[in-house]
Amino acid sequence: MDSRFAVFFFILGGTDTYLNDCPTDCFQQTEAPERVHIQYGDTYFQENDIGEEIFISYDMPKRYGAVQPTFGASLTTDDDFWIGAGGKWSTERISDSPIFIELSLMPGIYFSGDGPDLGFPLQWRGSLGAGINFGDTGSLSVFFDHRSNANATETNPGIETLGVRLSYVLD
Template sequence: MDGRLAVLFFVIGLTDMKTNDCETGCLGRTPAQEAISLSLGSTIFQEQFIGQEAYVRYDMGTSFGPFQPTVGLSVTDTNDIWVGLGATHTTRFWDRPSGAGGYAQLHVMPGVYTRGSGPVLGHPFEIRSGAEIGYQTKNGLRYGLSYDHRSNAGLSTPNPGMETLQFRVSVPLS
């Protein structure tokens, strides 16, 4: 997997911004659901499952157009650490009057990778981009399946990238 998830994030996000946000300011600041997300899942390197990862993410309580700032931290069972700051874009579907329904979310988060005894990714700068699909309850609690890819965007060789497949639970803070 290369940077296709990051490209998808920008294409969908900018299209949504043009369609829904530019009448009031394309990147206008609006309130958003602040949340903490916890994920557990598998790391994948060169198409092989190689271990487990725990991931925590904080989605800030503000959006700029369709983009919500977020910060994340992950640790693998081989002591690899990644920390980053970026944005999410969420699309809701199958909404019910109660507020429950489905959602799809894309994210892009540049960050720093520190290798423990896991794979060599080629550079300390690693961009994490991914997609999540799930269900949101009427009280804002989200359950989702997330897939992401991180790589150094060709800044150095090697640039093998690493993927994660995780189950995520997001808890609203307000």
């Protein structure tokens, strides 16, 4: 796994939680916007475009500190399937600007269809996105994510996806 996603996620999420939640209760449950996301992008394996991917995810209507639980599943044009759950951090919580940045980190299970062998079924998916909110209805963003097995085996090539994400608020 490209560990930069994990490092950024823990540094930013931890700092946000410490600065904004720890004066009262660091990991208390608070309300958050419940959202569903659909994203579409090109997938890359060792810098070669190998197809497309559709990814659907759901953000739960709560946060623990600065981290919001999220679940997702993706399918590529090579019939590769990934499903996982983890956490998401976003600047939306600390800024009133319609422009936001978000990071997520989700471990999951990868089922290889006709796509590349990633060396191990457990694959970590780290994502970085930037976008714009449209009030209380949703947002549009661009994203980059990386999946790999975090060196659980000698074979750890990883897959990247670059694309667009449309989000809809369910509240």
